[in-house]
Amino acid sequence: MYNMKSSTSSEMTSVSGSARKLRKKPLLLKLTNASQLPQNTNCLACSDDGRYLCLGHAGGLSVWCATTLNQDAQWLQERLEITCIHMTTTGDTFYLLASIDDMGVARVFMFNLECIYPFSVINSLEDINKRNVCFNFEISEGGDYGAASMRCNTDIWLDIYYFPVDDWMRELKDPKLSANMKWSPAPRVNKIMPSAATMTDFSNMLTHCLVLEDTNEPPRHCTYHFLLKCGHSHGQNKPKSAGCPITVCFWWNGSYNLLYHMLSKTTKSKQGPEPQPSVLWPNAAEIVCSAISRCTRFIALGLSNTLVCVWDRLAGAPLSVCTLSTDSAFLRLQFADYCLACTDITQTLTTGEIHLVVVCKSGAVYIMNTKRGEATRSAQLSQRPKDSGDVLAVTASVAFLRGLSLLVHRNGKMFLQDVVNGATVCALIPPTNHLLATHCTPVYALNVKQHILYMQGVQESTLCSSSIRDERPSQLLVLRFDEHDVTKPYVVSPPQSPRLQAISITGEEACNDYLHERALSMEERHKSITQTWKRLQETGAYVKNC
Known part of the structure; x- marks a missing residue:
């Protein structure tokens, strides 16, 4: 629907002022060597409440206390290596774990105090020639739902x-049921094929607006996001729980x-027939990356x-449509957590300023600032790197540091950057004689509650003594942000989990809010239109003179 670059109201600006801080040598914060990691630790995950750290490694997975870094429980199985792990809190002492191993098998576990219970194998290997391989498996916050991208040939x-977490917690409390290990099944509630993206039967008017997807290659990847309730209540219908996602949005590559x-x-x-999407938002070009805000609005x-x-x-409409002046395709998007967080804006059409980080495949990084009723402003945070080692491997928003993002380059350099103002706050360095274990794909986790960064490192001496990764011991490196003066001014208390925020307004209230907002922004919109016409006239005069 958006295919005219001239229709965008964005303005490309240069990073200035605080961006000059980038030229100064940043302060250094050193991580500490905290503990030895299990062999072949491939992934880390921190619980929502900040109490536990989960590790996926050769032979299974382990759960550690996030404060003492002592192992509380482990689940082991021979000839197995966990390569991906997710963790979410489901109760006061219950945590749901989702994992993928090196054979593409997805599993669901429940951790309760000192034990890890295997609850479900998503894709068991019954026929090796027709086995389903899982290459992406995530669970929603709270553990109510899981989504798995599957491939077979x-x-x-x-x-x-759908994961019956309430039943599982009740069964774990029952000694008879927990002894028999007969848990309630986790039903697959939907199997969505790529054909659903092109064979949907909509009304004639909407069909004329759709962009037909005529691709020669079949989809190879699906990106999805769980969405919380964000809409209007109707009549006397009782709204669903705000703590449980109600929708999953997704797109296939090439779509x-x-x-x-x-x-x-x-x-x-x-x-029954193949399930059809409940909503479809068409675009004029292929989607290459996506992101959702913390509140999922x-x-x-x-x-x-x-x-x-x-x-x-x-x-139910675009907040901003902006074209970036770049000669490189997009790689990923990321919402920057800022002081507006996601509190009041979830219940009103009035929005604060939204900050979006755009990373290009060339390595260039941009920041977009947008607000309803105002022109979108964009600025380049960093240019295309001359050395491949300076390409970003990680850009992660740090929820407890206002406006800051963690940047990790392929050469192992790490920074905390104020992406809103374009200033580098500090550089992070490993302990003496240590390096990041894997520069291109760093293994790390952020503890939002306790303000801690966990990262996998390795001693330089072991790199020289052995070239085989399996024989190379790794360490858990830790940085506690509350202990450093340079980050203290940025520390904020993250807002209450968006799962616990009720969002329910009537359609009449939404309409009134929208009209009120349009009236307040009339002067700003008129100014933007005037500036646009002025630029068009200047461009026309320049072309005529040429």
Whole structure:
């Protein structure tokens, strides 16, 4: 729907003022060597409440106390290596774990105090020739749902599972049931094939607006996001729990369309037709990357024509459409946590300023600042690096540090950057004679509650003594941000989990808020239109004189 670069209201600006701090030598914060890690530690995850750290490694997984770094529990199995792990809090003493091993098998575990219980194998290997391989598996915050990207030979699809966490916690408390290890099943409530993105039957008017997807290659990847309730209440209907996601949005590589599926707790009949998306948002170019805000109200899409669209789910319309002046395709998007966080804006159409970091494949980084009723402003934070080692491997928003992001380069250099103002706050360095274990794909986790960074490191001496990764011991490196003066001014208390924020307004209230907001922004919109016409006249005069 957005294919005219001249229609965007964005203005490309240069980083100045505070950006000059980038030229100064930043302060150094040194990580400390905290503990020896298990052999072949491939992944780390921290619980939502900051109490536990989960490690995936050769032979299984372990759960450590996040403060003392002592091991509280482990689950081991021979000839198995966990390569991906997720962890979420489901109760006061219960935590749900989701993992993928080196054979593409996805599993679900429940951790309760000192034990890890295996609850479900998502894709068991019954026939090695027809086995389903999972290459991405995530659980929603709170553990109500899970989504797994699956592949079998040339076929690819997205499985949605409902996890009966309340039943599982009740069964764990029952000694008879826990002794028999007979848990309630985790039903697959949806199997979504790529064909659902192109074969949807919509009304004639909407069909004329859709961009037909005519690609020669089949989709190879699916990107998805769990979305919390963000809409209007109707009549006397009782709203669903704000703590449980109600929708999953997703897109297939090569697709122009962002699709939505309503989440269910019941299994769909196998004899029924293939489930169709409940909502479809078309675009004029292929989607190459996406991101959601912490409150899940805002969805950012990066398109192949260097266009960025930020959708406001509550308003049901784009908040911003901006074209970046770059000659490189987008690699990833990231919402920057800022002081507005996601508190009041989830219940009103009035939004604070949204900050979006855009990373290009060339290594260049941009920041977009947008607010309803105002022109989108964009600035270049860093240019295309001359050395491949300076390309960013990690850009992660640090929720407890206002406006700061963690940047890790492929050469192992680490920085905390104020992405809003374009200033480097400090550089992070490993302990003496230590390096990051894997520069291109660093293994790390952020403890939002305790303000701690965990990162996998390795001693330089072991790199010289052995070239085999399996024989190379690694260490857990730790940085506690509260202990350093340079980061103390940025420390904020993250807002209450968006899972616990009720979002329920009537359609009439939403309409009134929107009209009120339009009236307040009239002067700013008129100014923007005047500036646009002035630039067009200047451009026309320049072309005429040439």
